[in-house]
Amino acid sequence: MANHSSINSSLNRSISRRDFLAGLAALGILGQQQLEAFAAQVDPVSGSERSILVIQLNGGNDGINTIIPYSSGAYYDARPKIAIKQADVLRIDDKVGFHPSLTAFQEFYKQGKLAVIQGVGYPEPNRSHFRSIEIWQTAQPEIIGDTGWLGRYLDYLSISQPPNRVMKASIEPGKEKIAMLAVNVDPLLPKSLLARKVAVPSVSDVQAFRFKVDPLYQSDRALQLEAFNDIYNNFEDSRPVVKKLRTSGLEANRASERLLDLVKGHKTTVKYPDGKLGSSLKFIAQMVSGGIGAKVYTLGYDGFDTHAGELRTQTNLLAGLGKSLSAFQEDLKQHGCDDKVMVLVFSEFGRRVAENGGGGTDHGTAGPCLVLGGGVKGGLYGQYPTLTELDHGDLKFNVDFRTVYATILDRWLGADSREVLGKSFENLEFC
Amino acid sequence: MPNRNKNKSDQQIRHLLKRAGFGFTPEELAPYLEMGYSSALDQLTSPSSTDNSALDSMLAEQSFDFTNPDDIKRWWLFRMMFTRRPLEEKMTLFWHGHFATSDNKVRNPYAMYVQNCTMRKYAFGKFDDLLLAMSKDPAMINWLDNQQNRKNKPNENYAREVMELFTMGIGNYSEQDVKEGARAFTGWQAKPDGFFFNSGQHDNGSKTFLGQTGNFNGEDIVNILANQKATGQYLARKLIRYFALYNPSNSFVDEIAGVYKKSDHNIGAMVSAIFLSHNFSSNLCFHSLIKSPCEYVVGMLKTFQVSQVDAEVPRLMSAMGQNLFNPPSVKGWDGGENWIASDVMMERFNFATRMISQKFDYLEKYSSPAKIAAEQGLTSAAETVDYFLSLLVENDAPPSVRERLIKYVSSDMSGKPLAKLPEDKVLDARLRGLVHLIMTLPTYQLT
Numbered sequence: 001m002a003n004h005s006s007i008n009s010s011l012n013r014s015i016s017r018r019d020f021l022a023g024l025a026a027l028g029i030l031g032q033q034q035l036e037a038f039a040a041q042v043d044p045v046s047g048s049e050r051s052i053l054v055i056q057l058n059g060g061n062d063g064i065n066t067i068i069p070y071s072s073g074a075y076y077d078a079r080p081k082i083a084i085k086q087a088d089v090l091r092i093d094d095k096v097g098f099h100p101s102l103t104a105f106q107e108f109y110k111q112g113k114l115a116v117i118q119g120v121g122y123p124e125p126n127r128s129h130f131r132s133i134e135i136w137q138t139a140q141p142e143i144i145g146d147t148g149w150l151g152r153y154l155d156y157l158s159i160s161q162p163p164n165r166v167m168k169a170s171i172e173p174g175k176e177k178i179a180m181l182a183v184n185v186d187p188l189l190p191k192s193l194l195a196r197k198v199a200v201p202s203v204s205d206v207q208a209f210r211f212k213v214d215p216l217y218q219s220d221r222a223l224q225l226e227a228f229n230d231i232y233n234n235f236e237d238s239r240p241v242v243k244k245l246r247t248s249g250l251e252a253n254r255a256s257e258r259l260l261d262l263v264k265g266h267k268t269t270v271k272y273p274d275g276k277l278g279s280s281l282k283f284i285a286q287m288v289s290g291g292i293g294a295k296v297y298t299l300g301y302d303g304f305d306t307h308a309g310e311l312r313t314q315t316n317l318l319a320g321l322g323k324s325l326s327a328f329q330e331d332l333k334q335h336g337c338d339d340k341v342m343v344l345v346f347s348e349f350g351r352r353v354a355e356n357g358g359g360g361t362d363h364g365t366a367g368p369c370l371v372l373g374g375g376v377k378g379g380l381y382g383q384y385p386t387l388t389e390l391d392h393g394d395l396k397f398n399v400d401f402r403t404v405y406a407t408i409l410d411r412w413l414g415a416d417s418r419e420v421l422g423k424s425f426e427n428l429e430f431c
Numbered sequence: 432m433p434n435r436n437k438n439k440s441d442q443q444i445r446h447l448l449k450r451a452g453f454g455f456t457p458e459e460l461a462p463y464l465e466m467g468y469s470s471a472l473d474q475l476t477s478p479s480s481t482d483n484s485a486l487d488s489m490l491a492e493q494s495f496d497f498t499n500p501d502d503i504k505r506w507w508l509f510r511m512m513f514t515r516r517p518l519e520e521k522m523t524l525f526w527h528g529h530f531a532t533s534d535n536k537v538r539n540p541y542a543m544y545v546q547n548c549t550m551r552k553y554a555f556g557k558f559d560d561l562l563l564a565m566s567k568d569p570a571m572i573n574w575l576d577n578q579q580n581r582k583n584k585p586n587e588n589y590a591r592e593v594m595e596l597f598t599m600g601i602g603n604y605s606e607q608d609v610k611e612g613a614r615a616f617t618g619w620q621a622k623p624d625g626f627f628f629n630s631g632q633h634d635n636g637s638k639t640f641l642g643q644t645g646n647f648n649g650e651d652i653v654n655i656l657a658n659q660k661a662t663g664q665y666l667a668r669k670l671i672r673y674f675a676l677y678n679p680s681n682s683f684v685d686e687i688a689g690v691y692k693k694s695d696h697n698i699g700a701m702v703s704a705i706f707l708s709h710n711f712s713s714n715l716c717f718h719s720l721i722k723s724p725c726e727y728v729v730g731m732l733k734t735f736q737v738s739q740v741d742a743e744v745p746r747l748m749s750a751m752g753q754n755l756f757n758p759p760s761v762k763g764w765d766g767g768e769n770w771i772a773s774d775v776m777m778e779r780f781n782f783a784t785r786m787i788s789q790k791f792d793y794l795e796k797y798s799s800p801a802k803i804a805a806e807q808g809l810t811s812a813a814e815t816v817d818y819f820l821s822l823l824v825e826n827d828a829p830p831s832v833r834e835r836l837i838k839y840v841s842s843d844m845s846g847k848p849l850a851k852l853p854e855d856k857v858l859d860a861r862l863r864g865l866v867h868l869i870m871t872l873p874t875y876q877l878t
Contacts, residue, residue: 130595187752187775188772203774205750205774208774208781210777212780213867214789214863214867216788223842227839231868235828235829237829245877252773252774307587307588356585357583358581358584360576360579360586362586
């Protein structure tokens, strides 16, 4: 692996950034030290302080009971047991409204920082959880892609910045701003973050994320870490699996030192709800306000596969989502960062219009995307799919999910969505 | 050179035992080395011929409470640790990841335990029998909502996953097959004492499923699915990926799928064929898979002969990404590179730290690094490093690793170089640190 000083000297010789990075790519994946160089770039146009948090509702959230078409008779006909009563719906307009447990989202909406994009999906919908998740994460419905849309954005970022910006970024030796382009706050890396050139750390429990040694010989930690780094840096082996292990092990130790520092320095009076979602969002707020400089955060929220007993399950899950995001927004605001993060909430599919025999719903197709943040132009976007002309009992989508991605990439992150998504998609007006 | 051949065949037997089980203690390894590869394989693939009463009495002593979610995890880890039939547990783990059911939703540890016993019972037999048993399994019925799958109000959950994940794989059926299959499984319910056919809720109408039409019930669907060519292919690929290689050639998959057909769907025959294949004994197969947390943890406990599974172990394994009886989804654990996300790697490193700390020194059989070094009569830094590199990674590390480890071992607590191995307390610290470092090597993560 190239070390830091060799990077700087390469840059000083004004080798084009693209060539330089291609050279790095030939060596293998970019490591933390290379990423630091990217993160040091300040680009006022694309807004390097802006980031996107993507929350995936795992299992297929019932969009129809999330953004409820309460003025539709067909809705009540199709769901005698699990329709939400008109009087309970938190109204957005005279047609649709929020699930009663989404009071926080109603509040966001009133504040003008929530966009509700209706009827989002893709052609020839796949009702397998795993394939549909893959389609959303790769943004490649036609093929089995091996990179994710966010990963390709990170790759794009690492080769698209003009070299002069890097030249201007002065990194004082020993005081490098250690940053990460993206952090996944889950034990598994989602396919959305698979990139060609950038390795993304996954950190689900920051407190446990530390290289430990025998407690009796605590003083040995520095020596072991030094040996560890030497060994990992020099572990010559051509097997791809060994390369992946090296990258992961090195990233783990580098990320851990930085993240533990950052978390120590963060103070907030906001009380997050108990549980994984709350603690994950708190950690993300710490990273944002601590200035880690990541462009992408990802997080999964489980339990939406409501084939049975949907009312109770979904009520609890949505309430948890609303309360946790409300705390997150408040925390960011306290730190003056609430206009720096855009939150995208999506699920792999919506659910069947008609309820099944178990007070639940089976796998369906289109559903809403929710986009939240200080930089969002709030409102309703897209048409609510008709409930009377269905495709095999399922909604027909109106908005291709890639237009949501393209809008975020082009307008929020200042990227070129064509490079990331492979072709051009229309932009929506939510930011 | 007979000696070299002997080394090669010993290495193959170790390779087999790691893949067909969870590693070994020196005592467990010895008889297999004695009997040679083909007898070792015979013994592993016919578990019922091996006496396992020592395990049974050991388990009885532990008096596990099978209604306790932590106890069932420890019970299974005890089995993996002390069984004389390692492949039986390895296959059961395969099926747990295949018919992946989570207590997170089922909320009934006893039902999970019963399901686990059913998987073990049918682990090596005819696939149709296992598939039928799983279709009638109470934990499964609750997990995939078949309890709510009723006449005129079908619930598609089980019908979809049985095709997508348990038999043929995606792309081999239509949405209509999902709907029709669901109708066939209507009325298949669970009661506290087991499977219950609720005939009043069963749809007796005609169904058209994968091109066949009839008044099908769940048994018919199981039969139709087990006889699909795609099912043999899907199982073959998955078994190969679990036991041998991540990216097998199509011809290897075809060969094992052929065994499925020829053997009348016999799983044991497929597994034997994988272990007998030249693909398995090739250099490409050695250290090509990333250890699952089960393999990593149980293997380490065995190497150091920690004769217990303390209450913390299941939680630590969960932090490494494998929470037994709670797979992340109905797809089970994806494995491979998914085992090595950065925080999961850190958990592995820290489990290795725990293993070499003083925590287990009180256990009589525990082989602490210093104890092993003394038993082996290791007197120089090079000898010590060589011994542990051989024991833990079968020397699968570039020369730079050996040099760096020798440098680490021959230094005092402040890192100052010493001319020879340090003594007493410093030696103890160095040996524990050395073993920890070897267990953090990229190649120690491999099997």
